Amino acid sequence: MLRNAWYVAAWADEIDAGPIERKILGDPVVLWRKEDGGPAAVSAFCSHRRLSLANGHVVGDRIACGYHGLEFGADGTCLNVPCQQGVPKGADIRGYPVEQRWGLVWIWMGDVARADPATIIDVPHWGTSDWGYNRGAAMTYACNYLLITDNLLDPSHVAWVHPTSFGGSSCEAVPMRTREAPDGLTVSRWIMDAPVTPFYRDLVPFSGNADRLQHYEVRYPSLAVIKAVFVPAGQGGDGLPLGPDAFVMDSYNFITPETETTSRYYWFQLRNVRPDDAALSDAMSAAVLAAFSEDLAVLNEVQRGMTAMPDLPISIATDAGPLRFRHRLNQLITAEAGH
Ligand code: FES
C-alpha cells in the first residue's frame, strides 16, 4: 500500500468524546483531540505494557496511558513516567502527522518529513451556503480497498448492482470515456435523452427526459469524486455550460485500507439544490447508504471469491479503467518502496 499519502482516519466528531483506536494500513493508531482543538495520532500501544492508549485519557495536549500513567505527546515522545526520575530508553512511540479538514481527520502514514497538508484533496463548495451537504456513518467493507476503487471506476455495474436506485435500463449500452491524469483516472459518459433514474427523480428541478453525466474520478491511492449532472434533454455534452436547471451532485468517497481484506469507507455529498432542506439531506444519506450497502454486499462476496480462487480472474472491456488505475498505483508503490 502507498504510505506517503493522506488517508481519512476518522470523522472529526468521532474524537470529540475521547481517544479512539483505528487500524490504518495495518497500523493500530490512537487519535485524540488536543487542547487547541487540533487532532493528534500516535501508534496505539503503550511502550510499557502495551495497553492501547484508547483506554487512556487526554491531559492537555498529551495522552496518558490508563495503566500506569505514561504520558505521550502528539509526536509520540514519552514526556512523563510517573513515580520515577526521567524517561527510560525506548519509551517513545510513533507519532503520525494529522490534519482536520472537510469534517474529517486526515492522517499521513509515511515519511513524516514529506507530509504536506496542501496535498489533501480540495473540496470546492464545502461549507458554502448555496450547496447542501449530507453524510452518513463510515462503513466497514470486508474486502481489499482496490476492489472498491475497481468498483468506482466501473460505472457499468450500476445497471446490475443498483437497478432500483442509480441504474436504469438505458445505461448499459453507452460506452465510457477514460482519461488519465497524473493524480488519477476518470471514466465518464453522457447518457442522452433518458428518463431520470429513481435516486435523482425528486432532486432534479425539471421534468421530462434528461441528459445525464456520470463522472467517476478516482485519485491515488483511494479517493473518489463522483459527479452526477442532469440537464434537460438536448442541453448536455462535454464542455457545454450548465444552464440554470442543471442539477449537480458531487459525491466524495474516501477509502482507508485497514488490512489487506478490510477497508473503511467515508462519504459525503454536496448538491446544488435545496441547500437548507435537512429532511432532503437525511433522505439522501439514507438512499446513498442503501445503494452503497448494495456495493458492500457484492464486494464482500467478491473478496470471498478472490480469496477462495486466488489465481488471476479474466478481464472484460469494462475492466480497462480499473486495470489502468491498479497498474499506475502499483508503479507509485514500487517507486516509494525503492527510496
Ligand atoms: S501499560 Fe501504559 S503505562 Fe503501563
Ligand SMILES: [Fe+2]
Ligand atoms: Fe455501486
